Each structure stands twice: as structure tokens, then as C-alpha cells.
Amino acid sequence: MMSRNQLTSSLIDSSQELSGRHKKTIVRSCSINDIETAAGIIASTFKSNHGVCWLLKHGGKKPQELKKLAEYAFVKALRSQGAYIADSKDGIALCYQNSKSRFSFTELYYQLRFVLTSIRLSHLPKILKRESYRKKVRSQFKDYIYFWFLGVIPKEQNVGFELKNKVIEKARKLNLPICLETSSIRHKLIYERLGFETYHFWENKKEDIRFWFMYMKVGYLQTK
Template sequence: MTKSLNNDKKQVLQILANAFEHNPSVNYIVKQDQMRFKRLTSLMDYAFKVCTAYGKVLVSADGCACALVMLPDKKMFSLRMLLWDLKLIVSVIGVDQLFKILKRESLIKQSHPFMEMYYLWFIGVHPLAQNQGLGTELLEKLIADARAMNRPIFLETSVLKNISWYEKFGFRIYHELNLGYKLYFMKMDT
């Protein structure tokens, strides 16, 4: 696993956009129109920028798996962050969905404990390389990284089959939200 540089950005965006194309939680955020996949890629671009600035972007050695990790306590208000947020609203969410998404984000934030954490925002494997252990290898390295930082890991998933996969590593569900789809909040103490 290597920490990503900006030259990995295109590859990371491609992996995540393809891996999350049918994810209920992601599709709740992305405006559903003829530009949906482009909007999905823009969402991943936003997350890449935020995690580069306030966390970590990690890529597997073979370049087929990646993860975006946020360290929420490091995130602070800045003009750059405000511009990124505005671009997200215009290019991904759509102004007409803004209040729905703000309500969702508020509910998610209320469900997170107020503490230092290692927030696994996205982890994905290129669809052609899935089911080969790359996600497992990457998650094991993320867990080791979180342990070295002495931070518990938090994440959400809206995909049922992912729950048992995360549970194999010691994650447990600590909260659920029904947003028209189920969002499961998971954590692992390191």
C-alpha cells in the first residue's frame, strides 16, 4: 500500500466511480440524470481532494484498490473547502436536492461520536480485480495504520453484503438510519 500522489488521482477516481456506481448511499447524493456517472466521478474527486487535505488517500501496490480516509478532527474551515463544497453542490448534488442532502449529512454527523477517529470514507477495488483478496489486503493495512495512529475506525455502508465482510475484521454495527435505504454505521476499536 502506498500513499497516493496526485498522479494517482485519475486511477483512484476511476476505481471508486466504478465500484460505487450502484451504491444506494452514493446514488442518494448524486443527482440522477443523464450525467449521473460524470457526477459520481465528481463526487469521488471531491472526496479525493478532502482526504488529500485532511486525511489519506491510499492505493494498493498494483494500483487496483484504493481507500479514502478522513481524519475529521483535522478538517477546518477554509476558503478552499468552501469552494469545493460549492462545486459539489453544483456539479454533483444539484441545488434542488441540497436541503435533502444537508438533512442526511446532519443525521450522519449526529450519529458519529465526538472523538478523534480514522474515518474510512471509501474503499474500492476495480471491478475487474474484485474477489481476488485486494480489498482484504488493503483493509488489513488500513487497520494497521489506524492502530499505529491509535484511532478507532468508523465507516458507513448501505450494501448488506459488505456488513459480514467488515465483521470478519472486527467491525460491529453501532447505529442504523433509514433514509429510504438502510445506512449501517460500523466501528472497530483498534
């Protein structure tokens, strides 16, 4: 059993991790040269995330499949100037502005490469149906920043906080809300403590998949 001092120390550490009171981490915008590092971080941190891995051929057991998804997400975010990486190379954040999602041959190449090599084509109708549903739920927002991935290898406690701040900074400049989905109750609670609210919930009990649809209000961003 933890002593009172140990418990107090643990609570302080958790609070500092959330509020970013540790040594400041340097976060910068990505270039295409960061694609391999970004894909490696996401493959490492999402390999057990059922909400992501259900659509892969081998359910996340083969890192290359998850890396192909990560590379596609990276290119899409990079085109929207929404790809951020920690200089320590142990954290990545990917987001994009929904209304600025325009056609690109480069993006199409990475998307097709992911589809043809990493998912079961028999699952494609189900994947497209679910993605269409998620977009429909988000469509209640005229425009928004979509926070797609936040991957952090646990070395420095405040990396995730600094990366999240970059996404908030982008949303504040554009005066837009931030939307995201998470399949993890733990992550849901963390996002709530950061100012996000749940506006929709979806669940498939048979496949044990669920998503919390969350957003951060523009008004909240303006008071940060």
C-alpha cells in the same frame, strides 16, 4: 450443483480473499497525481450503490457526477494523509482523521464543484440534514478515523484486504477507532468478519435507503 471438491475450493478461496493469503499487493500513499485514477475506480465500483447515488442528479447513471464526489473525497483524504492506492491501480481507500478536518480552499473548490455540477440543488436541504445526522451519530466518539471509501475492481482478490490494512495501521498509530457507514448488507457482513461492529442503524423505507453505522474498537486494533 457444485461437487464437494468444488464447494471446498470455493470456501477456501473466500477465506483466503478475506485473510489476504494470496500474493501480496503493494499499496502506497497517494499523491495528487492519482486523483483521476482514484475517481475512476470509485465511479466504477459505486455506480450501483444506492446509499451513495441517491444524492446525485442522475442516480449514478452519469459517471462524471460520481467522479466529482470521488475527487472531493480524494482531496479531503489526501490532506489527512489517508489516501491509499494499489500499485496495480485497481483499488483505492480513502479515510481521514475527524479532528484534523480543517478549512482548505482547495478542498472547498472540489466540494463546491461537486455540489454545483452533480446534485439537484432542491435536494440540498435533505442532503445537509442527513449528513448532519450522520455526524451527530458519530459524535459519540471523541475522535476517530472515518473510513469513507473502499473501491476495488475485482482483478486481484486481496487488494481490498491490503488497502483495509493501511487504514487499520493509520488508526493504530493514532490510537483511534475507525468509523464507517455502509448501505449494503453484503458489505456489512464483510466488515463484521474484519472486526467491525454495528453501533447504530438508520432506515428510510420510503426511499429504500438504509445505513449501518459501524466501528472497530481501538482494543481490537491493538491485538491485530
